[in-house]
Amino acid sequence: xxxxxxxxxxxxxxxxxxxxxxxxxxxxxxxxxxxxxxxxxxxxxxxxxxxxxxxxxxxxxxxxxxxxxxxxxxxxxxxxxxxxxxxxxxxxxxxxxxxxxxxxxxxxxxxxxxxxxxxxxxxxxxxxxxxxxxxxxxxxxxxxxxxxxxxxxxxxxxxxxxxxxxxxxxxxxxxxxxxxxxxxxxxxxxxxxxxxxxxxxxxxxxxxxxxxxxxxxxxxxxxxxxxxxxxxxxxxxxxxxxxxxxxxxxxxxxxxxxxxxxxxxxxxxxxxxxxxxxxxxxxxxxxxxxxxxxxxxxxxxxxxxxxxxxxxxxxxxxxxxxxxxxxxxxxxxxxxxxxxxxxxxxxxxxxxxxxxxxxxxxxxxxxxx
Numbered sequence: 001x002x003x004x005x006x007x008x009x010x011x012x013x014x015x016x017x018x019x020x021x022x023x024x025x026x027x028x029x030x031x032x033x034x035x036x037x038x039x040x041x042x043x044x045x046x047x048x049x050x051x052x053x054x055x056x057x058x059x060x061x062x063x064x065x066x067x068x069x070x071x072x073x074x075x076x077x078x079x080x081x082x083x084x085x086x087x088x089x090x091x092x093x094x095x096x097x098x099x100x101x102x103x104x105x106x107x108x109x110x111x112x113x114x115x116x117x118x119x120x121x122x123x124x125x126x127x128x129x130x131x132x133x134x135x136x137x138x139x140x141x142x143x144x145x146x147x148x149x150x151x152x153x154x155x156x157x158x159x160x161x162x163x164x165x166x167x168x169x170x171x172x173x174x175x176x177x178x179x180x181x182x183x184x185x186x187x188x189x190x191x192x193x194x195x196x197x198x199x200x201x202x203x204x205x206x207x208x209x210x211x212x213x214x215x216x217x218x219x220x221x222x223x224x225x226x227x228x229x230x231x232x233x234x235x236x237x238x239x240x241x242x243x244x245x246x247x248x249x250x251x252x253x254x255x256x257x258x259x260x261x262x263x264x265x266x267x268x269x270x271x272x273x274x275x276x277x278x279x280x281x282x283x284x285x286x287x288x289x290x291x292x293x294x295x296x297x298x299x300x301x302x303x304x305x306x307x308x309x310x311x312x313x314x315x316x317x318x319x320x321x322x323x324x325x326x327x328x329x330x331x332x333x334x335x336x337x338x339x340x341x342x343x344x345x346x347x348x349x350x351x352x353x354x355x356x357x358x359x360x361x362x363x364x365x366x367x368x369x
Contacts, residue, residue, distance in 0.1 A: 001066060001101045002113060002160055007036030007076070008204035011173035013180050015197035021049035022059040023079040024198060030078055034169055038076040040160060040200055041066040041101075043094055044117050044145070045083040049195040058089040065095050069102035080198045082119055082145065082157050084368055114143040117158055120242050120363060121147045127232035129225040133218035136209045138165040140225045144233040147189070147242045159184065159199040161229060165222055166205035167212055175223050176201045183230035186262070187352045188270040189241040190360070201226075238352040239335070243359030246278055248336035251350045252297075254343045260297045261349030264342065267295035269353030278336065279355035283327035285313040288338065303343025309336055 012031050014024050030037070041062050048055045063077040070077075081089075114124035128141045144159035167175075180199055205211070212219040239247045250268045255261035268274055271291040277284045288306055292299070302317035309330025312320050330336065 001042070001070075001098065001105060002040040002162070002202070003070060003105055004038050004162070004202055004204045006204040006206050007038050008162075008202040009167050009169040009172050010037035010078070010203075011169060011176045011201045012078070013176055013199045015194055017193045017195050017197070019050065019195050021047050021081060021085075021196040022051060022055035023048055023062070023081045024196060026056065026059045026063065027078045027080065027198065027200075030075060033075070035075065037078055037202060038072050039066055039070055040078045040080065040202075041098060042080045042113075042117055042158065042160075043083070043089075043097070044081075044119050046081060046087055046089055047083045047085045047196050048081040048089050049085045051086065051088060054088065058091055058094075061091060062094060062098065065098045066102065069099050078200055080158055080196070080200070082117065082194075082196050085195060110141065110143065113160070114145075117143070117145040119145065119147070119157075120367075121145050121240055123236075123240055125233055125236040125240070127229045127236070129228040131221040131225040133165075133212070133221050134209050136207055138163060138207050138209075138222070138225075140165070140222075140229050142229045142233055144237060146237045147240055157194050157197055159230070159233060161199070161201045161226070163201075163203045163222075163226075164205065164207035165203055165212065166207075166209050167203035167222065171212065171214055171219060172201060172203055175219070175226060179223060179226050179230050183227060183234045184237075186265070186350055187234050187238050188266055189238065189244075189354055234352060238354050241354040241360075242363045243357040243361075244354035245357060246331075246334055246336060247352065247354040248278060248338055249350055249352055250338045250340065251348070252340045252342060253348045254299075254303075254341040254345060255347035255349065256298045256342075256345040257347040258349050259347075260344075261342075261347040262351065263349075264292055264295045264297035264299075264340065265349050265351035267291050268338065268340070269351035272356055275353060275356035278331055279357050281328045281331040283308075283313075283324040283331065285327070288340070289314055292340065292342075297342060297344075299342035299344040305341040305343070307339045309333065
């Protein structure tokens with residue numbers, strides 16, 4: 001459970017999957033009211049998705065139980081779930097867990113939240129940034145979970161971000177959308193979009209100061225710090241992807257516009273052939289160029305350049321003379337940069353990806369057993 005002693009302005013970004021889990025629908029409806037939020041209740045292990053009317057009743061019971069335990073109204077509480085789809089919620093255990101969590105809440109328990117929301121994650125993911133505006137120093141902190149079923153169609157599986165900055169909900173949501181588009185929405189692990197993706201941002205103004213105005217430098221500083229937190233969480237997610245041994249960033253420059261750059265980067269990052277080549281350290285850069293060609297991005301081959309780990313392997317329609325062993329060495333790094341110039345304009349974008357290993361197949365083949 002996450003609790004704000006001061007009712008907070010709230011914003012959320014959710015899955016675009018047309019199959020939405022009950023807690024996603026409930027939280028979306030709650031946020032549409034535009035009223036302050038005081039708590040978020042989360043469970044891991046069961047998605048409460050595709051569970052019929054009972055699933056919606058169970059999500060509402062989670063809100064009610066949390067509200068009762070914290071002396072709040074149920075409408076003050078958002079609810080999120082992650083785990084296996086299509087299984088009824090074990091509500092006796094869930095209710096007991098909510099009440100126990102309410103009794104053990106602590107200002108220093110953020111790390112416990114990060115661990116409690118994990119499913120197939122192997123490490124907890126947290127990030128923090130500070131900024132100063134009007135002589136006041138503000139903090140943004142966040143945690144996220146996600147290792148599989150991740151693709152750019154919202155964010156990650158679950159992310160929770162809190163700040164003591166004074167923000168109105170009307171400005172909070174657009175800022176969150178802009179930041180998630182350039183951070184979480186640039187992550188692809190396996191091309192699948194969860195039914196439960198939820199990114200919640202709470203701003204309670206506890207540090208003081210006047211609410212940030214639209215177009216102000218304070219709002220720009222806030223958005224910069226929010227980007228730093230979400231970008232860190234995005235990389236942590238892809239680095240801890242199911243079965244991954246390496247992760248990489250595909251930067252596309254010289255596109256006709258930003259969206260074209262993002263499309264090209266995403267197609268390269270999610271290509272199974274690119275992902276397996278990186279896993280095996282195979283210097284088969286032709287797979288990158290082939291992925292660019294099917295991405296739909298506008299470019300001509302005789303203006304395209306591809307570099308792997310700083311080594312230019314393809315330039316202006318022809319291969320560069322690079323020792324394959326040097327490319328293998330570049331591919332062996334835990335983190336890798338692939339930089340592409342399409343030569344078609346000034347648009348730039350990026351995507352985060354990871355290698356595809358036999359362990360990914362094993363983890364997902366045995367997920368419920």
